[in-house]
Amino acid sequence: MVTDTGGGQPEDAHGKSRTALIDDIIAGRWVDPETGKIPEIPYESIVFDVSLEGREADLVDSMQLGERLAVVADTATYEAMGRRVANALARSIPVRTVILDHPHADLATVEALKGKLDGVDGVVAVGSGTLNNLCKYVTHKDGRRYCVFGTAGSMNGYTSTTASLTLPSGLKVSLPAHAPCGFFVDLSVSAAAPAYLNAAGFGDCLARSVAQVDWWMSHRLLGTTYRQTPFLIQENDERILNGLAGRLPSGDITAITSLYRVLTLCGLGVSFTGVSNHGSMGEHQISHYIDCFAGKRHPGTLHGQQVGVAALTMARLQQKMLAREAPPEIHATRIDPAGMARRMGPRIAPQCEAEWRKKAFDGEAAKRINERLANIWLQLRQELAPFIIPVADMERMLKDAGGPVTAQDLGLEIGFYREAVIHSREMRNRFSFLDLAADSDFLEGFAAGEA
Numbered sequence: 453m454v455t456d457t458g459g460g461q462p463e464d465a466h467g468k469s470r471t472a473l474i475d476d477i478i479a480g481r482w483v484d485p486e487t488g489k490i491p492e493i494p495y496e497s498i499v500f501d502v503s504l505e506g507r508e509a510d511l512v513d514s515m516q517l518g519e520r521l522a523v524v525a526d527t528a529t530y531e532a533m534g535r536r537v538a539n540a541l542a543r544s545i546p547v548r549t550v551i552l553d554h555p556h557a558d559l560a561t562v563e564a565l566k567g568k569l570d571g572v573d574g575v576v577a578v579g580s581g582t583l584n585n586l587c588k589y590v591t592h593k594d595g596r597r598y599c600v601f602g603t604a605g606s607m608n609g610y611t612s613t614t615a616s617l618t619l620p621s622g623l624k625v626s627l628p629a630h631a632p633c634g635f636f637v638d639l640s641v642s643a644a645a646p647a648y649l650n651a652a653g654f655g656d657c658l659a660r661s662v663a664q665v666d667w668w669m670s671h672r673l674l675g676t677t678y679r680q681t682p683f684l685i686q687e688n689d690e691r692i693l694n695g696l697a698g699r700l701p702s703g704d705i706t707a708i709t710s711l712y713r714v715l716t717l718c719g720l721g722v723s724f725t726g727v728s729n730h731g732s733m734g735e736h737q738i739s740h741y742i743d744c745f746a747g748k749r750h751p752g753t754l755h756g757q758q759v760g761v762a763a764l765t766m767a768r769l770q771q772k773m774l775a776r777e778a779p780p781e782i783h784a785t786r787i788d789p790a791g792m793a794r795r796m797g798p799r800i801a802p803q804c805e806a807e808w809r810k811k812a813f814d815g816e817a818a819k820r821i822n823e824r825l826a827n828i829w830l831q832l833r834q835e836l837a838p839f840i841i842p843v844a845d846m847e848r849m850l851k852d853a854g855g856p857v858t859a860q861d862l863g864l865e866i867g868f869y870r871e872a873v874i875h876s877r878e879m880r881n882r883f884s885f886l887d888l889a890a891d892s893d894f895l896e897g898f899a900a901g902e903a
Contacts, residue, residue, distance in 0.1 A: 470500040470709055473685065474716055484724060486681045491724050495611060497599075497634040500712055502705060504638040508540040508601075515599045515634045518573020522548040524565070524587050526555055529579035529603045533641050537578055537601055548572055557582040558618035566590050574598060577632070580649070581607045581616075581755060584632075589615040592629040599634035604642050604649035605711040607756050608656045608731060610635050611719030616755075621799040623879075624740050626728060631719075637712055643703035648757070650700050650711060651855040655760025657714045658846055659735045660690060662766040664839040666733035666884040672832055673824055674883055682721025682730035689713045694841075698852035734769075734877070734884035738762035741876035742864065745796060751863030753856070760855045761862055765873055765902055767843040770885045773894065774836060779829035780892035781822050785812035792878060795871070810881040813891065858903055866903050873899040 469475060476482040478498060480490050499511060512521070521541060525534030530551050541547045550568045555561050565586050569575060575598040577587035584600050591598040592615070602610055609616065615629040642650065664683055671678035693714050699707035718731045739758035742750065773780060787808060792801040813821060847857050856862050859869035874895055877886040889895035 471498055471713075471716075474498050474713070474720070477685070477720060484681055485684065486679060493720070493723050494613065494631045495633065495635065495720075497636075498611070498716060499634075500637045500639060500709060502639050504601075504636060505536070506540075508537045508636075509544060511634065511636050512537075512541060512576055512599060513544075515574070515597065517576070517597045517599065517633075520546050520548070520572045521574050521576055522550055522569050522572040523576045523578060524550045524552065524569075524583065525578040526552045526583055529583060532578075532603045532645065533601055533638060534578040537576060541576070552583070552586075555582050555586060556618070557585045557616060559620060561586060562589055562593075562617065566594075569596075572596075576601070578603060580604050581609060584610060585615040585617060585629075588629045588632065589617060589627060597633050599636065600632045602635065602637045602642065602712070604645035605653035605708060605715055606645075606649040606656075606754060607653055608715040608718040611716050612722045612728065614722065614728060618744075621803065622744055622797065623800045623803055624744050626732075631723070635716070639705050639708050639712075642712070643705055643708050645703075647701040647703070647854045649754070650703075650708065651850075651853045652754040652756030652760070653711055653715055654693070654697060654700060654853040655756040655758075655763065655850060655855045656731070657690065657693060657711070657718070658850060659731060659733075659759050659763045660686070660718070661839055661841045661846070662735050662763050662770060663729065663731055663733040665770050665836050666766070666882075667729045668836060668839065669832065669885065669888070670883040672828060672835070673821065673888075676883065677725075677727075679725045679730070681724050682718070685721065686714055686717040689717060694849055697849040700852075701854040729882065733766075733882055734886045735759055735762040735766045737876040737880055737882070737884065737886065738765065738872050740879060741872040742869075744800065744879070745872075746864070746868060749865055749868055753862045753864075757856055757862060760850050761857060761859060764843060764847055764850070764857060766885065767841070767846055768902075769889055769895075769898055770836075771840065771843055772898065773885060773889060774833050774840075777830075779822075779825035780888060780894065781825070782813065782818050782888065782891035783893070784815045784818050785887075785891055787812060792875075795875060796878075804879045807881040808878045811883050811887065818891070860903060870899045870902055873902055 484491050523538040538549045575587050577583050577600040613631050614626040618624045670676045693710040696707040721730050739762050
């Protein structure tokens with residue numbers, strides 16, 4: 453049962469707003485427990501409701517995007533909701549409809565979209581990952597405002613302030629962008645979306661535990677910055693979502709709402725920290741490697757589907773290493789530029805090598821890290837224990853949500869997936885258990901068992 457509180461946020465049968473806590477954060481009523489300050493949030497309105505039909509124009513009008521608007525969708529999202537949004541807006545203002553045919557999240561498509569948006573004041577995106585990233589980045593570059601109507605809970609980037617895009621070289625990176633001023637979800641539309649889309653979003657959410665383990669380990673071992681707040685704001689909702697995972701494939705509204713809450717809160721976390729580490733560490737590096745280097749071997753799977761499988765791999769790796777009473781002993785990082793060039797190509801390899809060298813250890817640094825590991829290993833294992841979800845539980849939940857759980861399920865060549873596990877750490881300057889395992893000669897043997 454859903455009730456409407458007179459134009460405000462809809463409530464569930466218990467009188468709780470579907471965007472409780474999110475509303476407080478946006479309105480400046482929430483204090484960051486780590487800093488004691490009210491965070492500055494670049495969002496003005498986030499609305500979830502069972503149906504937004506008849507409210508589309510009012511929601512967009514409240515965002516003050518300008519007098520001439522463009523509605524941007526792809527062929528699927530236009531049929532799901534884009535046509536409805538465009539027609540609602542066109543009753544009162546000039547609207548340009550831009551329908552992209554199977555768009556790619558790359559800078560070439562950014563430039564093409566930019567040309568299609570000449571002369572409009574603001575942008576209304578209707579869609580999820582690629583659509584949102586493209587509109588977010590284009591409007592960030594020229595200062596125009598945009599809002600987004602989500603059509604599936606397929607990823608956690610709706611409210612993030614970065615855009616994941618592929619460079620001309622073929623390297624996929626997260627670029628600075630801006631958040632939508634408004635994020636609107638018609639839950640019935642998302643419930644009717646193909647089930648694999650919402651399962652992909654659940655895969656993105658499942659990465660929290662392994663990302664937190666990676667980030668805290670990096671903080672304790674290397675002194676990198678760590679923030680607990682992004683985890684605090686989503687921990688209760690994550691627990692609820694995990695219990696509802698099996699109801700996602702049927703489009704259950706309660707489960708879909710819970711999914712969007714976790715996805716949204718994870719995206720909001722970037723606003724507190726300026727980084728995405730709380731939701732993107734070793735598991736995302738594996739997924740990025742697949743997207744960048746699979747080429748014709750890529751099965752067409754979604755980011756969140758790949759992240760879900762990679763999160764299980766990272767959970768197995770972390771939990772096997774942490775089960776050992778003795779700490780790993782690392783050696784100087786071995787960098788093989790020629791091997792990188794063979795795997796990545798001559799354009800991308802130097803870019804990745806430059807990033808990798810920032811976290812590589814020489815002999816002296818390796819010696820210091822081994823001393824540090826010897827001193828803190830027992831305590832580190834105890835500190836990481838509360839962050840961990842047993843891998844069997846993660847696998848069960850991902851299956852229940854309808855997501856793939858192995859590289860074979862993804863349709864990937866097993867040899868290539870193992871390559872991604874071994875070499876994805878070379879792409880990014882974020883220290884994870886992939887690095888710890890590789891520099892202690894554990895990773896290759898572990899990867900040989902991944903399928």
